Amino acid sequence: MGPAWLWLLGTGILASVHCQSLLAHGDKSLQGPQPPGHQLSEPAPAYRRITPTITKFALRLYKELAADDPGNIFFSPVSISTTLALLSLGAQADTSALILEGLGFNLTETPEANIHQGFRSLLHTLALPSPKLELKVGNSLFLDKRLKPRQHYLDSIKELYGAFAFSANFTDSVTTRRQINDYVRRQTYGQVVDCLPEFSQDTLMVLANYIFFKAKWKHPFSRYQTQKQESFFVDDRTSLQVPMMHQKEMHRFLYDQELACTVLQIEYRGNALALLVLPDPGKMKQVEAALQPETLRKWGQLLLPSLLDLHLPRLSISGTYNLEDILPQIGLTDILNLEADFSGVTGQLNKTISRVPSILQDRNTGF
Structure with a gap:
């Protein structure tokens, strides 16, 4: 048998969506009056220990992607950080620390156990049922049938990350690739398809993450007010004819004079929103920095709430990033070399992460 390869795969259709519930404080008005000196307070959810770090990681990754390949950028920082944190559970101490510190965690301030409990809390919060939106995040581990995974690792990823492990025959790479793609397609209701690129028979493991988000706007755009074609300016010299949604509604809005950009918040039904940032002409790099x-x-x-005459292009985005080229640029170099020790997964000698693709698909902004 040739060298053993460990694949890391992230898939998703979540773009600039932020769950308000992750920042909302408890409504103390519902607790009733309390005697002086005996104020009751709810303990902070565990996810608050990690969300600031995920935000910083997201911005670092965005800037690296923008520098590497200017253009449309679309990724899910929750997917990528969750997958890497889950992977760290199967790494020995030094490699685990490299992964978590590469994500931006200070292990002196936030112990490893607290980080994993934070991800558990975050995933649980995102999975809470809502009648107004659907958000589904999942992790799955596909192991070659020749491997004997450690039960402790399987128990840990299931308890902390809700991840399920499946046995697969990686010597039949064509069939296994189809099975994994079919699994992700079913979990995302047919929206994420052909997410896993081809791989060799030397592959022994695939770690997959998928994320699915579906919601309607709080103030829906009328399809009857969507112009068939309007000019959308890509830069000073280039414009495209695209379908443009239109409405007059109240939205939270501001103009940042210091950064020379317009910021618009559009709410979905339920506890989610989209934040749109439009730099003034020639100010994109200034805003990104x-x-x-x-x-x-x-x-x-x-x-602040403002009545806006809003024109917003309908859009559909899909793309693929080879994160093994990007992660080393933001501090995750050593997890991709032969010294990284992931023997905590199976107890065997090191398995090398050969590829870290991230495949993103989104249908459109919709009505």
Whole structure:
């Protein structure tokens, strides 16, 4: 048998969507009056230990993707960070620390166990049922039938990440690839298809993450007010004719004079929203350079309801990133070399991560 390869796969259709419930504080008005000095407070959810780090990781990754290949960028930081954190459970101490520190965690301030409990809390919160939107995040591990995975690892990924492990015959790479693609397609209701590229018979493991989001706008766009074609300017010299949705509605909005950009928040039904940022002509790099968690917090405080005459293009995005080329640029170099130790998965000698593709598919902004 040739060298053993470990694949890491992230798939999804989640773009710039942020669940408000992840930032909302408990409504103390519902607790009733409390005697002085005996104020009751709900303990902070465990996910609050990790969401600031995920936000910073998302912005670091975005800037690297933008520098590497300017153009449309579409990825799910929750998918990628969750998959890497899950992988760290199967790594020995040094490699596990490299992964979590590469994501941006300070292991002195936030112990490893707290990080995994934070991801467990985050995934549980995202999975809470809602009658107004659907958000589904899943992780699955496909292991070659020749491997004997450690039961402790299987128990840990199921308890903390809700991940299921499946036995597969990787010597029949064509059939196994089809089976994994079919599994992800079913889990995402047919929206994510052919997510797994071809792989060799030396592959022994595939770790897959999928994420599915579907919701309607709080203020729907009328299909009858969607112009068939309008000019959308890509840059000063290039314009495209695209379908443009139109409405006059109240939305939270601001113009940031310092950064020279317009910021618009559009709500979905349920606890989700989209944040759109439109730089002034020639100011894209300036805005990208200023993207920090503090910037997002500032915008959240300054957004005010405004009656807008809104024109928004309908869009559909899909793309593939080879993250093994990107992750080393943001501090995750050593997980891709022969020294990385993932023997915690099966107890066998090191398995090398050969590829980290991320395949994203989105239908459109919709009505």
